[in-house]
Amino acid sequence: MxxxxxxxxxxxxxxxxxxxxxxxxxxxxxxxxxxxxxxxxxxxxxxxxxxxxxxxxxxxxxxxxxxxxxxxxxxxxxxxxxxxxxxxxxxxxxxxxxxxxxxxxxxxxxxxxxxxxxxxxAPAIKSDRDKSAFVTNEFRVAGRKVAPDAVRALLEAVGKDLRELAAACKQLVDDTEGLVTAEVVARYHGGKVEATGFRVADAAIGGNLPEALRLTRHALASGLDPVPIVAVLASQLRQIARVATAGRGGSGQLAKQLGMAPWQVDRARRDAQGWNGERLGRAIQAVAAADFEVKGGGRDPVYALERAIMTITAERNG
CATH class of the missing domain: 3.40.50.300 (P-loop containing nucleotide triphosphate hydrolases)
Known part of the structure; x- marks a missing residue:
């Protein structure tokens, strides 16, 4: 029965x-x-x-x-x-x-x-926090452990579509053994152009202009449009601002309060080092202007993107 x-x-x-x-x-x-x-x-x-x-x-x-x-x-x-x-x-x-x-x-x-x-x-899974939980659960159900930075790497490399995420998790479960780390994810999915936008943002927000421009030009040559790169820049700068103004507390507590994943809180806290409110505000304004230009408001989307990157790195370096 x-x-x-x-x-x-x-x-x-x-x-x-x-x-x-x-x-x-x-x-x-x-x-x-x-x-x-x-x-x-x-x-x-x-x-x-x-x-x-x-x-x-x-x-x-x-x-x-x-x-x-x-x-x-x-x-x-x-x-x-x-x-x-x-x-x-x-x-x-x-x-x-x-x-x-x-x-x-x-x-x-x-x-x-x-x-x-x-x-x-079967509720909609929209927030990064919920998608991180979805990925973690995929590995848990399969009897495998996944490192938090590997969850982040998978979301950045594969994207946010649940079917694609589920398929990527299954591939890693089937083809690997032991703890799934960010290095393992990079070996299988790090070559995707979608991942490059996040590496551009990491370099720019960290103040590394040569690396940010190198990655940008590689991404554009690989077929990635400027629009998603600008979107990632905007998202990560906003996360820094939100976390910086949210006060103290554990990553899990703030993640729940802000609708973010704990690893995003940890990254934003790390990225916030070297920034202050005024310089962060100017960087966000530069990205907002670039967003308008790459979506048709300007003549040269590539120039708009690179100018925003140069502004971010300049503000980061004071």
Missing amino acids: TDVPPLVLISGPEQILAERAAASTIALLRESDPEAELIRLEAATYEAGELQLHTSPSLFGGSKILLVRDLDEGREDLIADLVGVVGAGLSDATLIVLHKGGVRGKKALDALKKAGARVID
């Missing part, structure tokens, strides 16, 4: 979490009945009466798993059929419904909840 109820609602916009929840629910059901028939229904192509057809008792017996995807995109036929099936009750079938959010399909959502459906949340 399984403890999965006949009705399961997976609600939220983060698709990788929703798909994992659906897959794990199906796996649990098939532990008790390996022959359970899986029927997938897409809201966009649903035809009236399909749910009733698939939930009616079969002459040959056997249980069914009905997976309804993207209820929030469904037409009235699907909403009405779902309300009807839920109200009539299910026999030898489990209904799993995925809904990305919003008010569309509310009548069906209310019917599912009123009937006692198990609700599994």
Whole structure:
């Protein structure tokens, strides 16, 4: 027997979490009945009466798993059929419904909840703090440990898309052994041009103009647009300002207060050395001007980016 109820609602916009929840629910059901028939229904192509057809008792017996995807995109036929099936009750079938959010399909959502459906949340993961926690958990579930600086390196190298992060974590789990360090991440992902923007920012904020310009020109030659480099510069300068004005406290405490990851707090504290409020303010203003120019407000985006870098390093060095 399984403890999965006949009705399961997976609600939220983060698709990788929703798909994992659906897959794990199906796996649990098939532990008790390996022959359970899986029927997938897409809201966009649903035809009236399909749910009733698939939930009616079969002459040959056997249980069914009905997976309804993207209820929030469904037409009235699907909403009405779902309300009807839920109200009539299910026999030898489990209904799993995925809904990305919003008010569309509310009548069906209310019917599912009123009937006692198990609700599994798939909330959006947007903040760097939450994405750091996601990466850390990927390794924990796989029985591996990952260093905090490796989490940072992975986010910087791979980007913020959860699917890409999950795939990168799996590759590192499959291809390496022991503690996953920043050096290990760099060996597998450090060559990606996305990572270069963060190295440019590290060099510029640290006051190393030759290295910042060398990395910038390498990034541009590799095909990276000036816009994301400016965005990283702006983000890291703002983090320095936020952490510097947040007062004292442990990294974890400030991270929670500021919506950042603990490693970001540690980095901002380290980067803040050598800066004061006035020079940091001028650097932020220079990056804001560069942001306007690289997004179409100026004639030469590359010149705007390099000028911002020169201003940052000059302010850092006093």
